[in-house]
Amino acid sequence: MGRLAERTKHIADSPTMAITATVDRLRRAGVEIIDFGAGEPDFTTPEPIKAAARAAIDQNFTKYTPASGIVELKRAICDRYRTDYGVEYTESETLVTAGGKQALFNAALSVFDPGDEVITHAPYWPTLTEQIKLAGAKPVLVRTHADDGFAIRADAILAAVTPRTRGIILNSPCNPTGALISEDDAAAIAIEAARHGIWILVDLCYEKLIYDAVPHNLPAVFARHARDLTVLCGSASKAYAMTGWRCGWALGPAPAIAASAAIQSHSTSNVSSITQKAAVAALTGSQATVRAMLDEYRIRRDTLDQWLSADPRLRCQKPAGAFYMFIDVSELLSVDGVRTSAQFSQTLLDESRVAVTPGEAFDAPGFIRISYATSMENLREGSNRLLAFVKAHAPRAVAAG
Ligand SMILES: Cc1ncc(COP(=O)(O)O)c(C=O)c1O
Numbered sequence: 001m002g003r004l005a006e007r008t009k010h011i012a013d014s015p016t017m018a019i020t021a022t023v024d025r026l027r028r029a030g031v032e033i034i035d036f037g038a039g040e041p042d043f044t045t046p047e048p049i050k051a052a053a054r055a056a057i058d059q060n061f062t063k064y065t066p067a068s069g070i071v072e073l074k075r076a077i078c079d080r081y082r083t084d085y086g087v088e089y090t091e092s093e094t095l096v097t098a099g100g101k102q103a104l105f106n107a108a109l110s111v112f113d114p115g116d117e118v119i120t121h122a123p124y125w126p127t128l129t130e131q132i133k134l135a136g137a138k139p140v141l142v143r144t145h146a147d148d149g150f151a152i153r154a155d156a157i158l159a160a161v162t163p164r165t166r167g168i169i170l171n172s173p174c175n176p177t178g179a180l181i182s183e184d185d186a187a188a189i190a191i192e193a194a195r196h197g198i199w200i201l202v203d204l205c206y207e208k209l210i211y212d213a214v215p216h217n218l219p220a221v222f223a224r225h226a227r228d229l230t231v232l233c234g235s236a237s238k239a240y241a242m243t244g245w246r247c248g249w250a251l252g253p254a255p256a257i258a259a260s261a262a263i264q265s266h267s268t269s270n271v272s273s274i275t276q277k278a279a280v281a282a283l284t285g286s287q288a289t290v291r292a293m294l295d296e297y298r299i300r301r302d303t304l305d306q307w308l309s310a311d312p313r314l315r316c317q318k319p320a321g322a323f324y325m326f327i328d329v330s331e332l333l334s335v336d337g338v339r340t341s342a343q344f345s346q347t348l349l350d351e352s353r354v355a356v357t358p359g360e361a362f363d364a365p366g367f368i369r370i371s372y373a374t375s376m377e378n379l380r381e382g383s384n385r386l387l388a389f390v391k392a393h394a395p396r397a398v399a400a401g
Contacts (some may be wrong), residue, residue, distance in 0.1 A: 010133050011030050012126065023355045031134035033176075034382035036370040037355040038174070040243040041323075043296075045278075046289040048241060049324070052281035065273050067265035068257075069096025069249075073276045076283040077234075077249045088159035089251045090154040095261050096279075100205040100248035102237030106129050107231040107250055111199045111276035112137040121152050123326070123364035125175045128203065133176075137166065141363070146328050149317060154188035161196065168193060170220065172201035173210060176326045176362045176369040178319020183215045194375045199256075200230045206322040208239035208290050213299050219251075228253045231260075238322075239290050240282040243249035247271055247279040273349035297323050300372040300379060307383040311390050323373045334395030341366050347393070352385040365387075 023035050055060070074094040081087050097103040105129070112118055114136030119183075120128055122141040129139040142160050144150040150257050169188060172181040203210055210216055222230040231252035237243040250260055264265060270276075301318060304325055308314045315328035328345055338344045345358040345368055359367030372379060 001146075002133065007134060007136075011130055017146075019077065022349065023349070026349075026353075030280060032353060034351075034354045035374065036372075038371045038373050040373060041238060041241040041293065042373045042375065043241040044294050045241050045245070046282075046285075048062060048285050049242065049278045049282045051193060053245075053274045056277035061196065061273050061277055065270040065276060066268045068261040069094070069271065070273075072274050072281075073280050073283075076280045077251070080230060080283045081219055081232075081251060085151065086134070086225045086253075087141050087216050087219045092254045093251055093257050095250045095257050096329055097238055097248045097250060097260075097264065098246040098268055098271050099243075100136075100203065100233050102129065102246075102264070102268065103233035103235075103248045103250035103260075104203060104232075105134070105199060105232065106200050106263050107199075107252070108132060108135040108137075108167075109263050110256050111201075111231075112166055112260035115164065116165040117162060117164040119157055119160045119165060120169040121172075121174070122155065122207075123150070123176055123359065123362040123367070125171060128169050128171065128289050128362075129363075132167075133170070140165070144174075144177065144179065146224055146315070146317065146326075146367075149320075150179035150326070151172065152179065152181040152185060154185040154192075154197050157185075158192050159190055161192070161198070165196070165198055167199040167201060169201045169203065170218075171205070172216070173206040173319070173321025175206065176324050176357070176364070176367075178322045178324055180210065180216055180320045181218070182215065183217065183221050186218055186221045187225055189220050189266050190230070193229055194226040198229065200226055202230060202232050204232055205235045206238055207234060209294055209323060210321040211294070212320065231256055236279050236282050238339060241293065242278070242282065245272070245275040245278055247275050254384065281324060297372065301325070302312070302378060303376065304370070304372050304383065305377055305378070308386070311387055313390060313394060314386070323371060324373060325370045326364075327370065328366060329368050332365065332390060337395060340394055341368055344368065344393075348389050352389045354382050354385045354389070356386075385387040 074091045078089045108131045112135040117136040117140045118137045119140045133140045142156045221317045235248035308316050313331045342358040342360045357369040
């Protein structure tokens with residue numbers, strides 16, 4: 001057998017994809033599953049966005065576009081950020097990418113070198129650390145804690161800075177915790193990063209899914225203190241229920257964007273021309289559907305929290321953003337029974353046909369992640385099954401009934 005490249009040896013499969021694959025397999029075998037694993041909205045893409053895509057096809061807008069994206073879409077992205085955050089970016093500071101994932105990947109390849117250290121916070125979305133490794137750099141993890149609401153603290157991040165630190169990656173709202181970084185902490189990080197010439201990549205994938213009107217203008221904070229060192233990575237996926245269309249973007253200093261565009265031009269080239277037209281409609285059209293989806297997620301979050309709080313051994317916290325409940329199940333693990341959250345999730349799937357994502361997928365053993373991007377009926381049925389499972393499996397020493 002041929003020898004695989006060295007870089008493949010350090011890359012793990014996406015564990016979140018593994019859960020989806022198991023669910024798919026069981027479903028194909030006719031097994032009925034309540035799926036709390038989904039990392040994507042259950043809503044359909046809003047009609048005006050689909051109409052724009054149909055029009056693009058009908059008008060034969062189906063050829064290559066500039067690799068970095070069509071001007072119309074770059075302008076739409078810049079206008080959206082100006083309107084929503086008051087920041088100014090130009091077309092040469094904007095790149096259209098195949099999802100936020102590619103924006104982050106291009107940026108990592110553009111600004112990190114082998115041997116560099118890149119700080120991020122854990123629990124984390126696993127792609128962030130794998131991308132750091134693909135760039136040859138070393139992830140440096142700063143823990144956030146459940147009893148602190150998984151807050152991303154500037155002092156903790158900055159305490160991890162060494163002379164080798166080349167970058168800091170922040171994800172707020174965070175997947176899997178739903179936590180936000182405060183503007184003060186973001187500013188403190190930006191100021192120090194600017195002093196040391198450290199890059200900041202901000203994963204804003206869930207930026208439109210924040211439940212309360214808390215100050216969270218990260219684009220403005222980073223533009224004010226570290227504009228030349230910040231790459232903002234956004235996405236149409238979650239806000240507009242467009243995960244399959246593959247559209248995201250990067251906003252940042254022109255040299256980093258040009259480097260990212262060059263990498264993209266030699267790998268995937270332009271995002272689908274049809275998708276780009278759809279994204280223009282998403283960004284320039286009414287944002288009412290975004291608010292409607294957020295309102296629905298909020299109701300689900302509150303209801304789920306209420307249901308699961310019936311058993312205090314499922315230690316829940318209401319997330320401030322995104323659509324995941326990250327639950328501490330460590331009290332339910334025992335040495336002689338289900339020992340890890342991975343086993344907990346597997347047994348729950350095998351016995352009760354409920355799919356959750358184990359905390360191990362996010363470097364957070366002892367937790368499970370429930371996605372409430374699913375219907376209220378599914379949430380009700382899945383919660384009932386989970387509560388019954390907990391009752392049946394609780395370690396005897398702490399069993400509460
Ligand atoms: C934290 C986070 N960032 C970025 C992404 C990328 O999503 P996309 O590439 O669809 O924009 C995801 C997707 O699940 C995510 O959870």
